[in-house]
Structures are given as C-alpha cells and as structure tokens.
Amino acid sequence: MSDTAQRLLRLLALLQTPRDWSGPELAERLDVTVRTVRNDVERLRGLGYPVHGVRGVTGGYRLGAGAELPPLLLDDEEAVAVAVGLRVGATQGAVTGIEEAALRALTKLEQMLPSRLRRRVNGLRAHLVPLPQAGPRVDADTLTAIAAAARDHERLRFDYVAHDGSAGRREVEPHRLAHSRGRWYLVGWDVARGDWRTFRVDRVRLLTPNGPRFTPREHPGGDLAGHVATGLATATWQCRARVTVRASAEYVRERLPSGARVESLGDDACVAEVGSDTPQLLACYLGMLGADFEVTEPAELVAEVRALADRYRRAAP
DSSP: OOHHHHHHHHHHHHHTSSSOBOHHHHHHHHTSOHHHHHHHHHHHHHTTOOEEEEOSTTOEEEEOOOSSOOOOOOOHHHHHHHHHHHHHHHHHOSEETOHHHHHHHHHHHHHHSOHHHHHHHHHHHHTOOOOOOOSOOEEHHHHHHHHHHHHHTBOEEEEEEOTTSOEEEEEEEEEEEEEETTEEEEEEEETTTTEEEEEEGGGEEEESSOOOBOOOOOOTTSOHHHHHHHHHHHTTOSEEEEEEESSOHHHHHTTSOTTOEEEEOSTTOEEEEEEESSHHHHHHHHHTTSSOEEOOOOHHHHHHHHHHHHHHHHHOO
C-alpha cells in the first residue's frame, strides 16, 4: 500500500471520531504539513466522503453524513465490541426484526477481522451461553419512531395498556428510552397528568401522525436511572404504608429495595414508605428488617402484622 493510501486511511479514521479537527491537529497526527492535509481532504471528497470544513480560528474538519454509508475504520477494541454486540443482538436481543440484519453484519465483520481479533471473538462466542429472552420483545420500528420523536421534540400519541389491564390514550413528550430486566421503557412527560411517567414499550401502540413540537424539559434531579429504577420497583405495589422504624435511616435504606423512600427522624428512628403485592408479604418483609417498627395503616396491614406476631408466639411458647 502506498504512503498516500495509508495516510488517507489514517485521516479517515481520525475524521470518523465525533469531533472537529483543525488542520494543524491533523497535520501533527499524520506528521505532514497543513497543505498536505488540505490536499488529502480533497482526495477524500473526490472519493465520495462528505468532509465538511469551516474556515477560521474556530473552524475545522468533520465527516458528515452522505448518501451512502462509508467504510468504517475500527480499532481492535471497537471491532471486538461490535462483533460481540452483533452476536448478542442476533441471538438473544429484546428487539424483533434485527436478527437477520445483525447476522449479515456479523458475517461481513468476521470476514474482515485479522486472525488475532478473530480468535478473541471466537473465544468469546464459544463461551457465551444464549439464554431464552425472558421479557417481551418489541419491534425495532417502534423504538426507532420513539427515539426520532424524542430527538425532534415531537409529542407522541399512543394507546397504552397499564399494568392493571386498563387501557387508554396518552399524549407524551418523549424524553429517553431505557432498557432494564429484559424490557424497554419510555420515560416522558405525560401531558394530561402533568407529571413524569414511565411506559413499557411493548404495551405501546403508536398513533400517527405525531403531535406538535415541544420545548424539552429537564428531568427533576437529573437522575434518570434512579427514576426508572424507582418506578419499576413501585409500579406493581398493591399495598403501601408509612412505617416508623426504630433504627437509623442509613440502616433501613440498606435493607429495603430502591423504590422505598426513607426519611430520617434522628439517629435511631426514621419513616419508611414501603409497599408490596399483598399485605401478607409486606408484613413479612417488615419483620425481616431486624428492628422494631410501628404501623398504623392500612388496616389490612395492621391485621396481618398482628396475625404474624400471634403465629410466632405460638411457634415458640
């Protein structure tokens, strides 16, 4: 391979990183003059690569989107990461409609891998055990449509089936997509309810066209992962209670799921907002805290705590 061809490939690899490169920066990386960089940029443009350039002190070069996908230049770690990701997506992904495309892309990539990387990828593949997908699968087009609406700041309208089986129509300002426990979730601002909500994407049926554009909101606290985790932990709670626990808030937080809220009342007391599927389960969980507690409502939980206390007394007379 000629020196010019090698330099063009190195230049293309640099331009494929998501940043602007100044002429002097590229010249230093390639050990050439700025004039050579300009000539090489023109060569790439002649080959069909859309290299955008802005003149001036703050200007630079960036590879833009063209009519066709240009060849990607990946380093060793990137190539292995892409190969493993494609293998997982083709065999045990949670998105329908991408398995065949993932296998085609993986076949092309493995044919181009040098032997040292092919051994690494094959070693990983030989020791990966695909497990059946536990969660519901969603359509790739649905995920793409939601992501595009979030990017373009367009409201989504969709029919939705809640966890209790009730159905209704929602209008939402989409914020982010999240994936957890084998399921995809949409986090967004529910216009009618005036609050943030989390929706399971497999229960969403999008309606067209999208709604009007909106001004993006800042998620309160900025902890989107924590918001989703809390929502998942508490969404199915049928029995909820505020319980006074005779222990520090730090002690109680370590023993409760992430969805529970704990408010300190001092060094040796706190109030915990807890819940579970049934009063019976919640009474058992409270007993496992390893600390004294007081519960006054709901009545069903109070009755279960008393029944459990009586049962334990009978068990150890």
